[in-house]
Amino acid sequence: MKHASRTRRVLAAAVGLGLAAALTACSDDAAGDGSVLVGLITKTETNPFFVKMKEGAQEAASEHGVTLQSFAGDYDGDNAAQVQAVENIIASGADGILITPNDSAAIVPALEQAAAAGIMVIALDTPTEPADAVDATFATDNFLAGELIGEWAQKRFEAEGVEPRVAMLDLNPNQIAVDVARNQGFLQGLGVDIADENQIGDEDDPRIVGHDVTDGAEEGGRTAMENLLQRDPDLNLVYTINEPAAAGAHEALKAAGKADDVVIVSVDGGCPGVENVESGVIGATAMQFPLEMASMGVDAVVEFAESGQTPDPDEGLDFVDTGVELITDEDIEGLESQDSAWGLEHCWG
CATH class of the missing domain: 3.40.50.2300 (Response regulator)
Structure with a gap:
């Protein structure tokens, strides 16, 4: 400029x-x-x-x-x-x-x-x-934020010998840059091929149950989760665009009697979200600052x-990275992370 x-x-x-x-x-x-x-x-x-x-x-x-x-x-x-x-x-x-x-x-x-x-x-x-x-x-770095939780999920499921069946709870139909970057990072971390660099994901992959939108809100997360549970009641992994959507997804899973059978990963690092990591509602989140x-x-x-x-800015990107940390109480070998106690000391909101 x-x-x-x-x-x-x-x-x-x-x-x-x-x-x-x-x-x-x-x-x-x-x-x-x-x-x-x-x-x-x-x-x-x-x-x-x-x-x-x-x-x-x-x-x-x-x-x-x-x-x-x-x-x-x-x-x-x-x-x-x-x-x-x-x-x-x-x-x-x-x-x-x-x-x-x-x-x-x-x-x-x-x-x-x-x-x-x-x-x-x-x-x-x-x-x-x-x-x-x-x-x-x-x-x-929203791609990295998504990639961290995707890699965490991939390694966790791989260790258990379970194939993930993934529900993706996005922001809105407009697919803004943040939505696309987090989705694509998550998919790459999970080992899913990305068909189009300008789109949020590839539903042709058999591991992807489907996408729905949440507007980044708890109510939207609940509704989207209900919709995707109807599509595949046996899904076992949920990606959410942010932690309010994750909280709504958990409520829908709990109402369906499936809260203990499904892993949720998210992005944000807000204090309520980190508290949900501590309580086990969210398996892992990526904290931003x-x-x-x-x-x-x-x-x-x-x-x-x-x-x-x-x-x-970083060369050619017009971008200054302000940091991201993986927050989880389930350590994965070979993947750096901070626990929820650290997260609660550094969270926002």
Whole structure:
């Protein structure tokens, strides 16, 4: 992403002043000396993942003595509110924008306007489409997160001499980048061939019972699990896009009298999910670190404001890896992991 000359303060005066009051979901979360301004835009204000992300940004902003303004969509998928937030931040003359896109493609024109105003833009957690619409993406390696739980499941079932029959509980029909990466990583870890690099999986493999969507919610996980149990009552392995969906899947399995016969694996690392690892509801999860994403993002904006230096992503990927850890209380030989006690010390939400 190319930057225009740094004339944001002048630009702010030229942008409609009504924008400053137009978006009610804004707050000055850390008030610095006014020399550096960071805008944070999350998908929602209620998801614990984004609550923790906001906390990370607040802590980093306070440490640097810079001003942080935060915004959020009203619901997951609310692109209009995020576009308005970008416009508001441009009007404020910010140095940088940190954003978790609700719509990876639809948000790009607004981010291009920010870049033209000389503002550095970093995507957190969810990449834009195309990825180079921002200066960098600070996120979990979602393919690796899926691969870790897939490899754990594969080795566990192999040790028992059991062929997995897999139900896959995805996010939504749109197959966003996070959904695709986690699915494909899981399938590769499990040893399933991936037919199309742009799709979430290959249902032609006899081990895959089928896919259903959850919207990343507990109720969605319950419904999806009920649907896939009707398709194959003998399934024995469940992949879920996140831990709320895993909790819903467990409730459906329990209601069907199958909770003890099915292994669930997931991705997130939220405290309720790690507690479910500890209790045996989830066999293994991959922990991500939203606080780290946001604090690293603030650090990068401060560096940019002071020196003009943009992040140095992994070569050719426009991507900065913020870490992932396999959390399980069932150790698998040859596979590094942390137990639930460690997970509870490092979880979020």
